[in-house]
Amino acid sequence: DGGITQSPKYLFRKEGQNVTLSCEQNLNHDAMYWYRQDPGQGLRLIYYSQIVNDFQKGDIAEGYSVSREKKESFPLTVTSAQKNPTAFYLCASTGSMENEQFFGPGTRLTVL
């Protein structure tokens, strides 16, 4: 079955540590996205990538970094520079000229 996987589902880290969230898709989509969702809030765009080896900052990129070395993979690193990293992180992808964004199950990150 085609889809997007994110791991792990729950992640706990100590303050000051960098952490990398995994996102893999087998939908053959070119575009991939990372969103952050806080309780009672909408989805805010962190980074997006339209093609391998290229990515762009979204609306709240500070304290985050990404890479896109393979079409299938778009990992997100939450660095110690992110002031309030506890949140639900969602990865998404979309095919060229398609209307729908497909979302992964999300990773809930808690920084202690």
Add this chain to the structure above:
Amino acid sequence: GQSLEQPSEVTAVEGAIVQINCTYQTSGFYGLSWYQQHDGGAPTFLSYNALDGLEETGRFSSFLSRSDSYGYLLLQELQMKDSASYFCAVRDRWGGGGSYIPTFGRGTSLIVHP
């Protein structure tokens, strides 16, 4: 800046019809989408409107008026499983490479009572 407004919460009873409104102010507009998200889950796509008018998909319909910067999602024959958050999202930026960048609203929590 970009802004999307939708009610924070809507309640209704099983079998009823409910309408969730979305008004937007964005610098660009390429279309309006709706997504459903159950607690702790991933958003799933419901509908998309690029042109004015009504799009119907089963029990769900979505409407767009570009001149009014307004759209709505209509849910008919409500079921308990429809209890979820509903997000409108405006495609307001072109990301290049054939894909748009959406801006999401804060979401409307729909509570369906028996």
